[in-house]
Amino acid sequence: MDKQHYLRMCGIALAALLVVPGCSSVKNLFGGRHKDKAGEPAKLVDITPTINVKRLWTVQVGKGEKYLGIGQHPAIADGTVYAAAVEGGVYALDLATGAQRWHHDTKLPLSGGPGVGGGLVVAGSLEGDVLALDATDGHEKWTAKVNNEVLAAPAIGGGMVFVHSNDGRVTAFDAETGARRWFHSVDTPTLTVRGTGGLTLGPGIVFVGGDDGSLTALNMNDGNVLWTTPVAEPDGRTELERMADVDGEAVLEGTTLFATSYKNRTVAIDGPSGQVMWVSDSGGPRGLGLSNSAVVITDKDGNVVGLDKNSGGSLWKQAGLLNRAVSAPTVQGDYAVVGDFEGVVHWLRLNDGAFAARSKLGKAVAGKPVVAADGILVVQSVDGKLAAFTLQ
Secondary structure, eight states: OOHHHHHHHHHHHHHHHHHSOSHHHHHHHHTOOOSOGGGSOOOOOOOOOSSOEEEEEEEEOTTOOTTSOOOOOOEEETTEEEEEETTTEEEEEETTTOOEEEEEOOSSOEEEEEEEETTEEEEEETTSEEEEEETTTOOEEEEEEOSSOOOSOOEEETTEEEEEOTTSOEEEEETTTOOEEEEEOOOOOSSOOSSOOOEEEETTEEEEEOTTSEEEEEETTTOOEEEEEESSOOOSSSHHHHOOOOOSOOEEETTEEEEEETTTEEEEEETTTOOEEEEESOOOSSOEEEOSSEEEEEOTTSOEEEEETTTOOEEEEEOTTTTSOOOOOEEETTEEEEEOTTSEEEEEETTTOOEEEEEEOSSOOOSOOEEOTTSOEEEEOTTSEEEEEEEO
16 A cells, blocks of 8 residues: 555545444444543443354455445355455455355545445445456446545446445446446435435436435436435534434335434334335434344444334343444344444343353454345454354
């Protein structure tokens, strides 16, 4: 890494601290200590596992994101795991064995992605590059450029690639050629959480979360706004109090959209109309997990909360991971799964939130764990370790 690149990376890490509020968040990023005992990470208590978690494989994919606060996570499609690294390029691995299928090396500091679909794997960079690869063998199809860093995974559908950059702009590129088709811009608040709202695709619609606490539906063909609905209102006397970022990807089930905000708010929205169906006063900065009956979120303090999917009512709250910089949850079978700042992966029972199992991966797990259609869970740590787990 040359000196200029090193200095830029350090500057980005400092910026991450400036936009992530709370001394406990800073401590959790760097593993330090703080005199404020109330902000100390909860110590893990011994548990008796009630499920058998088997690790299928562990693979190193680049050098990881370190302390950039991006929350990189893999994507899975057709039995292949795709992962991007800030240093190391893009990897394609066999889901069952972890064997490498291909590796595309690049000097680009890849931060957003990968997104997978339509025969493409697409990742964005800290310098605003968009890199599209052939999903079969990893050769470069095209590159493009946006005006700001890309921290969220691109989305692919309808013959286009959609990229949400950190300045709030959504840009649509032709999936075959990389030519820009349209863009949609919004103003961003002065102070935001490190990260950018992920993109969710519906029939002819791109759903995008905003740093102002809103969720917007865009026409996939031309980028025109169909509706904008607040997930949380950015109210308060200071910029810090007004932070209401919707940084995790909304989850679409049927015609219902579920989204969560840093400002302790989770909503269910009717996708076609934008009408709010229910509201919960529990929310988190990094997204949510969805089961047949529950919505699971991680709040900014590290509490993992289960909500009734039909009403938003509280089902349970697990406070045993307080101040441990807990990742967004995902659902694997009958369990919610999260990672923490020490690289520990936790399985919680969906019926009551009790700990069921845990496994140590590497350094911090900041990105949301991902579950394949066959139930295999894949987790990525900030030091570039990628591991797959199955329940037995």
